[in-house]
Amino acid sequence: MEIHLKIIGVLLILLALVHAIFPKYFNWKEELKSLSLVNQQMMSIHTFFIALIVFLMGVLCLTSTHELVETKLGKTISMGFAVFWSVRLIFQFLGYSSKLWKGKAFETIVHISFSGLWIYLSAVFWMNYLN
Known part of the structure; x- marks a missing residue:
């Protein structure tokens, strides 16, 4: 089980880092123009915090594997x-x-x-x- 949690840790950290390309890949500058400023900013801020929590899940899986299992x-x-x-x-x-x-x-x-x-x-x- 511990090896799977370590693999997941790496995968989640990579997934979190992939979030950094979302604005450019999905052309948010143009796509979100029709939204109000608060909605535009919520997209960016919520994406950042989703990436942060996914990153922290990954770090937890890598650094506290034994504790998660035991x-x-x-x-x-x-x-x-x-x-x-x-x-x-x-x-x-x-x-x-x-x-x-x-x-x-x-x-x-x-x-x-x-x-x-x-x-x-x-x-x-x-x-x-x-x-």
């Missing part, structure tokens, strides 16, 4: 992470329209890859909590 608090944290990533998995299918990826090779690969990542994260955290 302590009651670690199991409770794992349960919280399991719920978080399980809900994220559900939103992968219910929150995004299939029109965004169906029939598009790159977008389909991204959709499938992230679905697999959310499944892996959810499964490892649930297994750690339940064992």
